[in-house]
Each structure stands twice: as structure tokens, then as C-alpha cells.
Amino acid sequence: MARDLKVSVWRGGADGAFQSFDVPREASQTVLDVVTHIQRALDPTLAYRFACRVGMCGSCAMMVNGVPRWTCRTHVDKVAQQDELTIGPLRNLPIIRDLVTDMREFFDKWARAKGEFRGHATRKDDFAKVRPDSPPRVQANAGIECIGCAVCYAACDVVAWNPQYLGPAALNRAWTLVKDERDRGGLERLRAVAGDAGCHACHSHVSCTERCPKKLSPTAAIAGLKREVTKAVLHGDL
């Protein structure tokens, strides 16, 4: 492990450039370890985000050799080609500085997709009884482990082409609520996710599903939303 890694890291804002660093290789080294080494040992002005380091918080996603990845769980051995790494800020999001992007639009789109739970029960009501093996619950379960890392959003070409598009994560969130028997968002949510900025813009390229570090399938969630909207339109509800 004596050899160094040649690392190109994005510096500055949208008009910035890549800067090269030599980082020593370590056993079981992650891409986040590499970025941390640069900031602690080589250039303390490097800006980047991380929190949990164990794949739970969704803070540390970056472009690694052109592919969006969660850097804390991405081993250098798996992604370094000929001991070279290129690390940049997530695609499709405004760059604040270096590896830090402005996530506001990403999360605002969750709100626009009516991504909040709308309950109707009060504290006087009994607990809702949802069978874990009921088909809607199984479908919701398939999407609820999203950590909001925005890897899918960075991987999506439709987001790049249509800035209004809500994106895979927001639509996946909406789908889990559509399939939540306790939720009363119903038609209002379907209206929010239909149309040119919503599920109908998806071309099913499957990049989001390919890149999701949690192995979720936003593509399947979006297809489900298309089915639900179609049913509602054909029934005259929308």
C-alpha cells in the first residue's frame, strides 16, 4: 500500500476547476477517507459534507469518477482506476463550494410532491392496524429506506433536461405515502406528482435504480404513480 492515489478534487463554485492531490493508499480506505485526509493533512480549506460515516445519514454523496456515490461506503479499491480518482460535487444541484452542493431545491421538491404524511386519526383513536403482508404495505416498504442522499437525483438525466422535474427521490417518497393506508393525501398528492414536472416526465432510464446505494427502485415507484394517476384519470377523479 505504499503507492499514492492521484486524486482530482473540484475546488470553487460552478466556475471552479479540479485540483490534484497525492493521497497515501490505506487498507479498506473509503472515498470519504480520501477526502477527509485531504482536508486534515493537505488543505484545510476544502469544503465537504459528512455526518454518520456508516451509510445512514445521506450527507456524503459526491460524484466519484463521474458516477454519483455515497462516499462513506464506497471503497477506493472498487472505484479507483489505475490509482486515480476524480471527486466532484453532486450533479444537477447548484455548487456552494468545492464538494458541497445546495440541497434546497432537492428537498423543496419533496414538499412539492406532497411528501409529508397526512394523518386523520387523533390521539384518542386506537393504533392503525396495517398488516405487514398486505400488498400496499409491501409496496410502501420497498421504498421507505431512502436516506435522502440525492444520488438518484444526480444520476437522473431527466432532471438535467427538465429542471422542474420533481426527481426520483421525491416521487419515491410520494409513492410510499400513496401506498400508506393511514395517509389521507390521496388525490391532492396524485395531482402534485402528475404531469410534465412529475411522474409522466420519467423515461424509465433506470439510472436512479442503478445508482441508489440503498438498492431501492424509484423507477418502480414512479411506474406505480403512473398507474395510480391513470386509474384516477380514467375514473374521472382527477
Added chain:
Amino acid sequence: MTFRGEARLWIAQRASAAVLAVCVAVHLVTIVYAVRSGLTAAEILQRTRGSIAWFAFYSLFVLAVTVHAPIGLRSVLSEWLGWRGRARDFALLLFAAFLGWTGMRAVLGVFA
């Protein structure tokens, strides 16, 4: 356009795609069959002229293309050229009319 309109366009495109899947398959098989059997143009016209079945089939084919292609082009125009709004939709209506007109002209050419 409203979300309802967008959703309807999406349904129309998927439904026309389903029709096209069948039409294209029948069309290709027919071409291969006609060529392999060595049919001349005159013999083909002899079979299609006055045939209500072929007229109905190719009219359906043209209708499906007229619905399907402009909706697909609509996404291409908005995503690649950033062209959105009423002017785009009006241009696509003209394009649909052009497809329908030229398509039906071809169908009538082998039917009438």
C-alpha cells in the same frame, strides 16, 4: 397544460404504442411475406385495392402514428431544445395533421 391534460397525453401515447406494436409487427411480416413470395407491385395492388380489411388496418396504423409521434416529439422538444408552451403544442398539432394527411394519402393510394 394541466396535470390532467398531461396525464391524458401519457395515456394516449401508451395506448397508441400498444396499437403500434401490433401494427408494426403485422406490417413487417406482410412485407417479408410479399417479398419472399415474389409478388409484383401490380399483384400487391390487386390484393389491396378495394380491400376494406387492409384499408381499416392501415388507417388504424396511421391514426396510431398520428397520436404517438407528436407526443414523443413534444418531450424531445421540451427536454433537448427547451421549447415549451402553446406555440410548441400548436406546431405539434400541425405536425400531427401532416402525418395524418400524408399517411392517409398513402393508404388511399393503395386502396382506391
